[in-house]
Amino acid sequence: MTLYTRFRKQLDAALDALVAAGTLPEGLARGAVTVEPPRDPAHGDLATNAAMVLAKPAATNPRALAEAIAEQLRLIDEVAKVDVAGPGFINLRLVPNIWSDELRTIAEEGGDYGRSDAGAGVSVNIEYVSANPTGPMHMGHCRGAVVGDALADLLEFAGNTVTREYYVNDAGGQVDTLARSAHLRYREALGEDIGEIPEGLYPGDYLIPVGTLLAETYGDRFVAAPEADWLAEFRTRTVAAMMDMIRADLALLGIRHDVFASEAELQAAGKPDDAEAWLRARDLVYDGVLEAPKGETPDDWEPVELPLFRSTRFGDDQDRPIKKSNGSWTYFGADLAYHYQKAQSSDELIDIWGADHAGTVKRIKAAVAALTEEKTRFDVKLVQMVRLLRAGEPIKMSKRSGNFVTLADVVGEVGKDVVRFTMLTRKADAQMDFDFAKVVEASRDNPVWYVQYAHARIASLHRKIAELGIALxxxxxxxxxxxxxxxxxxxxxxxxxxxxxxxxxxPHRIAFYLGDLAAAFHALWNVGNDDPARRMIVAADPMLTSTRLFMADQIGQVIRNGLALMGVEAAEELN
Structure with a gap:
């Protein structure tokens, strides 16, 4: 139980006492009542808005209610002082030993400090990355991968049961193109001069080893064979090779998934048909004709009857087709079935998507609401692309041309921890620049370095104390x-x-918090630059040194715990 949770319970007890005394009516909703640090630390250690929230439904004056609540809070042994400010804000000053006790709690709980049961074991499926299996991971995938993985760690630490899922889009036209591209490299591996890669195929060198493997497996069997003889086999083997490459790339960032769900297997198992049948039985799919797209004239538009999902019943702008005119599934139809499958085994769903998918959010939210009868919480986190810079100059990427910056290249240059931390230094839906020079800069302006420097300073205390021979x-x-x-x-x-x-x-809130904690610790450290008596190590006073070391160690523990939630290792030393 956190300090703030504990005082929230004590506040509830105080409010219960006022209800028993007739000062407050029974049954008032307390969901909006908070216990948190005041914005200005000079006002106290804790603050509550209880009087401001409850006064109106209680038909009473907020200032008078605040005074009544304050009288109850003054009875708590751990409360040194209670003040009522302004129209009814309540500020509390706690007894000093509260903070000594909290330091001991950090020491006792170690890596579990901050762990919570707030999630109550609720199962959450987080789908993230889900890049098309057509090549290695590049920096366009990196941010969503880190956000999803850090969110999974965070929810587990907060008491949820988490499934990390990757959706393999291996049923679309892009994997047929991939197979044709691999066939070209297969012929090349057998000695054919293939010349320039034709427009529309994937030109990247990453397919050369795949072509070599296919040549070793099949010899010249499919060199001149018609496409129908080899396309399915090459597609399966090439997708498998790409997924091995993708897993290896993600491992460089310490990212793993529990489930890799195949779109092709989903369709082969008839899951979209099951979802359609379920929806039709509830009159949520019907056969109808879409309106002509905006700007189309009657001569340009041929109405076709299609199975349509009643997406508008759940907040979407229009009903959506789940099949094409040729009877194959639309991307939405397959995606609808995929979410139906996920919802069978999880209480809540979270998708981490690139911001370019914003237009599909409403329809998928509508589908999940329909398929789960609005019982499953579903969140979509949109992640903005990262602009790559080198010393302020943009780096251009083009996956189709084969000229792109791979995730492996970036991790190899700046390291896993720098990449992961940087991806969490801004809110996911905010634009981000990743400058190779800035992210490794030893500067207060670089949050990655600044937080790690705080931890490294704390670690250095032990080495210095040992050098000085101070008996703790x-x-x-x-x-x-x-x-x-x-x-x-x-x-x-x-x-x-x-x-x-x-x-x-x-999860970016953890990075923000660590930046604040690191800044506060650096400021405290720097006091000793002007006053030797305020240094962390005072050789002439072993007890004071031991006290400050104990405090610093617990600050370091909190930094380590926060970094661990971000998938980042704490630095013991910095070069």
Whole structure:
């Protein structure tokens, strides 16, 4: 239970007492009541909006209600002072040993500090990456991969049961193109001069090893054979090779998936037919004709009867076809069935998509609402593309031309931890620049370096103490002064930040918080540059040194825990 959760329970007890006394009516909704740090630390350690939220439904004056709540809160042993501010805000100052106790809690819980049961074991399926299996991972896939993986870690830490899923789009026309491209490389491997790669095929060199493997497997059997003889076989083998490559690329970022769901297998198993039958039985699919697209004249438009999903019943702009005129499934029809399949084994679904898929959000949300009878929570997190720069100059990418920056190249140049941390330094739907020079810069302006530097400074204390031969003692936490306790108070917010970030499905909040914690610790460290008595290590006072080391170690523990949620290892030293 976090410090803030504990005081929320004590606040609830205070409100219950006012209900029992007749000051408050029974049955008031308390969902909007919060206990959190005040915006200005000078106002206290905790603040609550209880009076402001409850006064109107209780038909009472918020200031008067705040005074009544404050009287109840003053009875709590851990509360040193309660003030009512403005129209009814309540600020609490806690007794100093609260923060000493929290430091000990961090020490005792270690890597589990901040772990929560708020998720109550609710199962969540997170689908992320799901890049078409037509080549290696490039930086266009990187941000969504990191956001999805960090979100999975965050939700697990917050008490959810998480399934990490990758949807393999291996049933569309792009995989036929991939197979034809591999056939060309197969012929090349057998000695044929294939010349320039024809327009429309994948030209990347990454298909050369695939062609070699196919040549070793089949010899010249399919060199002159008609496409119908080899297309399906080459498609299966090439997709498998691409997925092996993709898994290896993702492993460079420490990213794994529990499930790889195949679109081709989904269709072969008749899942779209099952979904259509389920929807038709509830009058949610009907045979109808779409309106002509905007700008089309009657001469340009031939109406065709298609099976349409009643998407408009669930907030979409229009009903959507689930099959094409030739009877094959539309992408939406297959995707609808895929989400139906996922919902069978999870309480909640989350999709991490590129921002270019924004136009399909409404229809998929409508489909999930229909197929789960609006019982399954479904979130789509849109992730903006990353603009690659080198010393401020843009780097252009074109996957079709075979000229693109691979994820492996980037990880090889700057490292996994730099890539992962950087991808979480902005909200997922905000634009991002990734400058190869900036992300490795030893500067306060580089949040990756700044947080790691805080942890490395803490680690250096142990080496320095050993060099000086200082005999450590039991810490006396009563010797911590106000600015030191301020950093402890910030560290104690970590469990609350975890729960809030998990509830909002926003892993970037962990990065923001770590930046604030690192800045506070650096500021405290720098005080010692002007006043030797305020340094972390005071050789003439082993107990004070032990006390400050204990405090610093717990700040370091919180930084490690936060970095772990981002999939980043904490640095012991920086070059």
């Amino acid at each position: 003692t039991a810490p006396d936490l009563s010797r911590l002064v106000e600015d030191e306790l301020a950093v402890v108070r910030l560290a104690a917010q970590f469990p609350r930040i975890v729960e809030a970030a998990a509830a909002a499905r926003e």
